[in-house]
Every structure is written in C-alpha cells, then in structure tokens.
Amino acid sequence: MHKKKRHLKFAMKRYLAPMRGLTEAVYRNTFSQYFKGIHMAISPFISTVNGKISNRHIKDALPQNNQSMPLIPQLLSKDPAGFVCVANKLFDVGYLEINWNLGCPYAMVANKVRGCGLLPYPEMIDQFLDSVLHKISCQLSIKMRLGRFQPDEILSVIPVLNQYPLTMVIIHPRTGIQMYDGSPDLAQFEKCLSLSKLPVIYNGDIQHYTDQANICKRFPSIEGIMIGRGILANPFLAEMIDDPNVHKDWNRLKDFHDELYCQYRNILSGPGHVLGKMKEHWKYLSQGFDDCHRILKRIQRTSSFRQYDSCVVEAFDGYLR
Ligand SMILES: Cc1cc2nc3c(=O)[nH]c(=O)nc-3n(C[C@H](O)[C@H](O)[C@H](O)COP(=O)(O)O)c2cc1C
Structure with a gap:
C-alpha cells in the first residue's frame, strides 16, 4: 500500500x-x-x-x-x-x-x-x-x-x-x-x-x-x-x-453563445474550423430549442460566417426579451 x-x-x-x-x-x-x-x-x-x-x-x-x-x-x-x-x-x-x-x-x-x-x-x-x-x-x-x-x-x-x-x-x-x-x-x-x-x-x-x-x-x-x-x-x-426556481434566460444563453463564438474566432483560423467547432456545440445546444432538428440541420449546412450568423439569429428569434 x-x-x-x-x-x-x-x-x-x-x-x-x-x-x-x-x-x-x-x-x-x-x-x-x-x-x-x-x-x-x-x-x-x-x-x-x-x-x-x-x-x-x-x-x-x-x-x-x-x-x-x-x-x-x-x-x-x-x-x-x-x-x-x-x-x-x-x-x-x-x-x-x-x-x-x-x-x-x-x-x-x-x-x-x-x-x-x-x-x-x-x-x-x-x-x-x-x-x-x-x-x-x-x-x-x-x-x-x-x-x-x-x-x-x-x-x-x-x-x-x-x-x-x-x-x-x-x-x-x-x-x-x-x-x-x-x-x-x-x-x-x-x-x-x-x-x-x-x-x-x-x-x-x-x-x-x-x-x-x-x-x-x-x-x-x-x-x-x-x-x-x-x-x-x-x-x-x-x-x-x-435552485429549481432558476429559469432559462435566453438572453444570457445568447450572450454566452456569442462570446463562445467570438473566442473561437479569435483562436481558430478560417470559417471551416470555427464553424466545425460551433456545429459540435449545436448538437447539444439545439436540444433546448422547440424546433431543435430543423435548427440543427440548418446550422450544420452553413459554410460561411454570414450564413451561420443569420441561422443563429433565426434560432433565437422569438426567445429573446
Ligand atoms: C464528444 C465526447 C467527448 C468525450 N471526451 C472524453 C474525454 O476526453 N475523456 C473522458 O474521460 N471522457 C470523455 N467523454 C465521456 C464524458 O466525459 C462522460 O463520461 C459521458 O459523456 C457520460 O456523461 P454525460 O451523460 O453526463 O455526458 C466524452 C464524451 C463525448 C460525448
């Protein structure tokens, strides 16, 4: 021993x-x-x-x-x-x-x-x-x-x-x-x-x-x-x-997403790597959205930052205060 x-x-x-x-x-x-x-x-x-x-x-x-x-x-x-x-x-x-x-x-x-x-x-x-x-x-x-x-x-x-x-x-x-x-x-x-x-x-x-x-x-x-x-x-x-009284704060979630995305954009080069990373996260993150399969499918298809950004805006649409 x-x-x-x-x-x-x-x-x-x-x-x-x-x-x-x-x-x-x-x-x-x-x-x-x-x-x-x-x-x-x-x-x-x-x-x-x-x-x-x-x-x-x-x-x-x-x-x-x-x-x-x-x-x-x-x-x-x-x-x-x-x-x-x-x-x-x-x-x-x-x-x-x-x-x-x-x-x-x-x-x-x-x-x-x-x-x-x-x-x-x-x-x-x-x-x-x-x-x-x-x-x-x-x-x-x-x-x-x-x-x-x-x-x-x-x-x-x-x-x-x-x-x-x-x-x-x-x-x-x-x-x-x-x-x-x-x-x-x-x-x-x-x-x-x-x-x-x-x-x-x-x-x-x-x-x-x-x-x-x-x-x-x-x-x-x-x-x-x-x-x-x-x-x-x-x-x-x-x-x-x-604390079971805590509810999902979609604005906080969106801010978190945006910061994560920004950090990956700072350290990874090119949309391929950054979007590859974000798509892995969305496999899990999308599960909290009502229309999760459609959101994930759309995000998975993006190949440019512009496409990705507009998919994210659409995903959070209706959830933000
Ligand atoms: C994509 C992915 C990567 C993982 N990488 C590791 C790892 O590097 N080391 C490890 O011990 N477990 C790894 N795991 C296992 C998780 O740590 C955990 O044991 C497993 O997901 C079950 O816990 P959960 O149901 O809370 O996710 C990984 C799991 C997944 C899905």
Missing part, C-alpha cells in the same frame, strides 16, 4: 465532464463567465506518447489559461514512463492532481489497450499504478466505465484500485462497446459503490434538474456528480439543480 494521503473528504462536488473537442479551456472559461454551479472540471484527455505533450495541449492545460474553473488534467496512457513524465510536468506548472482515463471507448484507443481497453486486464492496471504512483508528485484519480465488453469487468478492477491512495474514482456505468446507448446500469453502479473503499463520483445522463437528487437519494455515499452532455445542452442545468 502506498503511503500518499487522500484528500480530506470533500462535500458533494459537481464536476464538468471531459468532452474532447468541446470542454477545452475556451468553453470552460466562457461557461464560468456566464453560469454557476460547476465546482471543478476534468480536462479532455491528453495522450502521453514518449512523455511528450503537444503544444496545443500544453496551452489548454496551463494554469494561466484556466483561471476561472479549477481543473484536473486527464491523461490517456498505458506507458508508465511517459505518464510519469507528463504528470510531473503538470505538477511543475502547478497541478496537484491528475486523472487517468480508463473509459475512452473508441476502438482506435481501446484496441491499443488504452482507455476502457485496459479494463479487462486488472493485473495491467495494478502494475501501472504500482509503477507510477511513487514516481509522480501529484495525486491521482481515475475515470472509468464498467468494462470494455462486460459490465462486470469493473468488479475485478475495484479491489485493485482499493489498494492505492487514489483521490477518487469517477464511474460512468456503461461498457465501452455500449458507447452511449441504453441507460446507465445503476444496479452495477450500486455493486461498485459497495465494493469501493475510495471516494466514488457518479457520472452519466444527468439531464434534468431532478436527476442529481434522485441519484443522491439512491446512492447517499457518493461524493460527487459529474455532468457532461446535460450541461452542454442546457448550461443552466447546474444552477437549476441548486
């Missing part, structure tokens, strides 16, 4: 989920400017190849670019040496905790025994943790699915994790091959919770402001909640969870 101490037990925290291509620094900072209710974010994964980290990822993770929301950078790796090297670089720039991705479901990742591809191999996870934990200066948490192929793979992984002083284990109760289909397997999550000696955070399908309370009622021992798609679709969600 390693000797590092766990964090002090924290009150129920709400985390912004890592979503590659969406919840990078631009989104996190703009979100914090307009909305409340999220206490911390985990960054989308950073691959550690030979201990190298791309300039784009360094910039996104630098503390000076993440002043508005506390951040835990996430690493995707099966290579202990590369992991240790990047983790210690992140510690040197000021991060006290990093997160290890054991959930990424994409075949390109999982076939290389990374992300959820490691879950069928608890002994590899054990070796990895045993070799990295005493070499990294920061604390470590894990984000995982139930398994790659089977929801009970996790039942052999949790006893391994229990041996290490991890700060928390975030569980998204689906398998990798399930991707995002079906519902989170709450019965299996319950088994994980009873097996785990580590703080557990629940993640998956928190979409409505009553969902967090229902999860907490059923699983009173969880130490936090993580929300991804629900926040992207409705950035007011965390505020609504804290």
Whole structure:
C-alpha cells in the first residue's frame, strides 16, 4: 500500500465532464463567465506518447489559461514512463492532481489497450499504478466505465484500485462497446459503490434538474456528480439543480453563445474550423430549442460566417426579451 494521503473528504462536488473537442479551456472559461454551479472540471484527455505533450495541449492545460474553473488534467496512457513524465510536468506548472482515463471507448484507443481497453486486464492496471504512483508528485484519480465488453469487468478492477491512495474514482456505468446507448446500469453502479473503499463520483445522463437528487437519494455515499452532455445542452442545468426556481434566460444563453463564438474566432483560423467547432456545440445546444432538428440541420449546412450568423439569429428569434 502506498503511503500518499487522500484528500480530506470533500462535500458533494459537481464536476464538468471531459468532452474532447468541446470542454477545452475556451468553453470552460466562457461557461464560468456566464453560469454557476460547476465546482471543478476534468480536462479532455491528453495522450502521453514518449512523455511528450503537444503544444496545443500544453496551452489548454496551463494554469494561466484556466483561471476561472479549477481543473484536473486527464491523461490517456498505458506507458508508465511517459505518464510519469507528463504528470510531473503538470505538477511543475502547478497541478496537484491528475486523472487517468480508463473509459475512452473508441476502438482506435481501446484496441491499443488504452482507455476502457485496459479494463479487462486488472493485473495491467495494478502494475501501472504500482509503477507510477511513487514516481509522480501529484495525486491521482481515475475515470472509468464498467468494462470494455462486460459490465462486470469493473468488479475485478475495484479491489485493485482499493489498494492505492487514489483521490477518487469517477464511474460512468456503461461498457465501452455500449458507447452511449441504453441507460446507465445503476444496479452495477450500486455493486461498485459497495465494493469501493475510495471516494466514488457518479457520472452519466444527468439531464434534468431532478436527476442529481434522485441519484443522491439512491446512492447517499457518493461524493460527487459529474455532468457532461446535460450541461452542454442546457448550461443552466447546474444552477437549476441548486435552485429549481432558476429559469432559462435566453438572453444570457445568447450572450454566452456569442462570446463562445467570438473566442473561437479569435483562436481558430478560417470559417471551416470555427464553424466545425460551433456545429459540435449545436448538437447539444439545439436540444433546448422547440424546433431543435430543423435548427440543427440548418446550422450544420452553413459554410460561411454570414450564413451561420443569420441561422443563429433565426434560432433565437422569438426567445429573446
Ligand atoms: C464528444 C465526447 C467527448 C468525450 N471526451 C472524453 C474525454 O476526453 N475523456 C473522458 O474521460 N471522457 C470523455 N467523454 C465521456 C464524458 O466525459 C462522460 O463520461 C459521458 O459523456 C457520460 O456523461 P454525460 O451523460 O453526463 O455526458 C466524452 C464524451 C463525448 C460525448
């Protein structure tokens, strides 16, 4: 058993989920400017190849670019040496905790025994943790699915994790091959919770402001909640969870959209990149509009800023005060 101490037990925290291509620094900072209710974010994964980290990822993770929301950078790796090297670089720039991705479901990742591809191999996870934990200066948490192929793979992984002083284990109760289909397997999550000696955070399908309370009622021992798609679709969600009297303020939403768009226009070059980014956001954001399919279809077809701007005006038409 390693000797590092766990964090002090924290009150129920709400985390912004890592979503590659969406919840990078631009989104996190703009979100914090307009909305409340999220206490911390985990960054989308950073691959550690030979201990190298791309300039784009360094910039996104630098503390000076993440002043508005506390951040835990996430690493995707099966290579202990590369992991240790990047983790210690992140510690040197000021991060006290990093997160290890054991959930990424994409075949390109999982076939290389990374992300959820490691879950069928608890002994590899054990070796990895045993070799990295005493070499990294920061604390470590894990984000995982139930398994790659089977929801009970996790039942052999949790006893391994229990041996290490991890700060928390975030569980998204689906398998990798399930991707995002079906519902989170709450019965299996319950088994994980009873097996785990580590703080557990629940993640998956928190979409409505009553969902967090229902999860907490059923699983009173969880130490936090993580929300991804629900926040992207409705950035007011965390505020609504804290105060059910909060209503969607369309003017605030439009201002948020405009600022996000402006920030992407400042850092990305050309309409292709900027609109590509905004279209990804609209896959979620459009869900809050009555005519969501038509709006999304129209936005997806735009290829110039002029077309995009007029689609956005049309989308918000009738909602603004
Ligand atoms: C487009 C997209 C990108 C994602 N990127 C990451 C990632 O980089 N790291 C990670 O651990 N999970 C990633 N996830 C998974 C989410 O963090 C989260 O576990 C999942 O969406 C379930 O939570 P939700 O129902 O609240 O969205 C991603 C999910 C989506 C849809």
